[in-house]
Amino acid sequence: xxxxxxxxxxxxxxxxxxxxxxxxxxxxxxxxxxxxxxxxxxxxxxxxxxxxxxxxxxxxxxxxxxxxxxxxxxxxxxxxxxxxxxxxxxxxxxxxxxxxxxxxxxxxxxxxxxxxxxxxxxxxxxxxxxxxxxxxxxxxxxxxxxxxxxxxxxxxxxxx
Amino acid sequence: xxxxxxxxxxxxxxxxxxxxxxxxxxxxxxxxxxxxxxxxxxxxxxxxxxxxxxxxxxxxxxxxxxxxxxxxxxxxxxxxxxxxxxxxxxxxxxxxxxxxxxxxxxxxxxxxxxxxxxxxxxxxxxxxxxxxxxxxxxxxxxxxxxxxxxxxxxxxxxxx
Numbered sequence: 001x002x003x004x005x006x007x008x009x010x011x012x013x014x015x016x017x018x019x020x021x022x023x024x025x026x027x028x029x030x031x032x033x034x035x036x037x038x039x040x041x042x043x044x045x046x047x048x049x050x051x052x053x054x055x056x057x058x059x060x061x062x063x064x065x066x067x068x069x070x071x072x073x074x075x076x077x078x079x080x081x082x083x084x085x086x087x088x089x090x091x092x093x094x095x096x097x098x099x100x101x102x103x104x105x106x107x108x109x110x111x112x113x114x115x116x117x118x119x120x121x122x123x124x125x126x127x128x129x130x131x132x133x134x135x136x137x138x139x140x141x142x143x144x145x146x147x148x149x150x151x152x153x154x155x156x157x158x159x160x
Numbered sequence: 161x162x163x164x165x166x167x168x169x170x171x172x173x174x175x176x177x178x179x180x181x182x183x184x185x186x187x188x189x190x191x192x193x194x195x196x197x198x199x200x201x202x203x204x205x206x207x208x209x210x211x212x213x214x215x216x217x218x219x220x221x222x223x224x225x226x227x228x229x230x231x232x233x234x235x236x237x238x239x240x241x242x243x244x245x246x247x248x249x250x251x252x253x254x255x256x257x258x259x260x261x262x263x264x265x266x267x268x269x270x271x272x273x274x275x276x277x278x279x280x281x282x283x284x285x286x287x288x289x290x291x292x293x294x295x296x297x298x299x300x301x302x303x304x305x306x307x308x309x310x311x312x313x314x315x316x317x318x319x320x
Contacts, residue, residue, distance in 0.1 A: 045315065046314045048313065048315055061230060068229070068230075070223060085310065085313070117309050119305040120298055120302075120305045139280065145280045149277050153245070154206050154208070155206045
C-alpha cells in the first residue's frame with residue numbers, strides 16, 4: 001500500500017484526521033467516511049456517515065442472508081466497515097485484542113456479505129451474510145452465537 | 161423500596177459492589193446478576209452473568225417475534241436487563257441521555273418480550289419482541305431502524 005493510505009496503529013479511530021507523528025511529519029489519511037451531520041441528515045440522508053463511538057466503533061449485527069437468523073454481534077471501526085463494503089467479506093474490530101480481523105480467516109467461516117444496512121442514527125450496521133466453511137458463525141461451535149435462552153433466570157442451550 | 165435495594169444514581173454500573181458514599185456510610189446493592197466467570201462458564205454455563213462493558217452496558221438486539229426481522233439495536237445496563245426479564249417488557253439504557261428508559265413509554269411502541277437469548281461471551285442479548293401501538297420500533301417512523309441499504313456507497317431507503 002502507498003504511504004499515506006496505510007492504516008496506522010496510532011490512529012484510532014481511522015477517521016481521516018490530519019495527524020502528527022511527533023517528529024514533525026504529518027500525513028493525511030484517506031477519509032473512509034464523512035463525519036456525521038445533524039439528525040435530519042443522519043436519519044434521512046443518502047450519505048453513509050457512520051456515527052462511531054468514543055472508541056471509534058459501531059455495532060455490527062450479522063444475520064444469515066437466507067434465513068434471517070441472527071448469527072452474531074461484533075464491532076467495526078472505519079477500516080473494518082470500509083473493507084467489508086469494498087471486499088464483500090465481513091471484517092470486524094476486536095475490542096479485546098484491539099485489532100482488525102477478517103471473520104473466518106482462521107476458522108474458514110468467511111462471511112460473504114449480500115447486503116449492508118445502517119440504522120436511523122448510523123451507529124449500528126446490519127449485515128446479511130452467507131457463512132462459508134462449516135456454515136457456522138460462533139467460535140464455540142454453534143451456528144449462531146445466541147444459542148442460549150434465559151428461562152426462569154437460567155441459561156438453556158437451544159440451538160434451534 | 162427499602163433502603164439498600166434502591167437503585168442509586170451514583171452507582172454505575174448498577175452492579176452490586178459495596179460502595180462508599182464518602183461520608184463513611186456503606187450500603188450493599190442487591191446483586192442483579194453475578195459477575196462473569198472464566199470463558200468456560202461464560203460460554204457453556206447455565207448462569208446468566210452479563211459481561212457489561214466499561215460503561216456498564218451490554219448490546220441488545222430486538223427482533224420481531226413473529227417475523228425475525230431485526231428491529232433495533234440498543235443498550236442495557238443491569239437494571240434495564242433485570243426489568244426486562246422481570247416485567248416482560250423491553251427496557252433499555254440511553255447512552256446519550258444516561259437514563260433508563262422503557263421502550264414505548266411515550267410512543268406506545270411497548271415491546272412485549274417473548275424470549276431473551278444471550279451470546280457466547282454474554283456481552284450481547286437478543287430479544288424477541290412484539291411491538292405494540294402502531295407495531296413499529298423506530299422513532300423515524302419505519303417499522304425497523306434498519307430501513308436503509310448501502311448501495312454503491314449511498315444509502316437507499318428500502319423498508320421491505
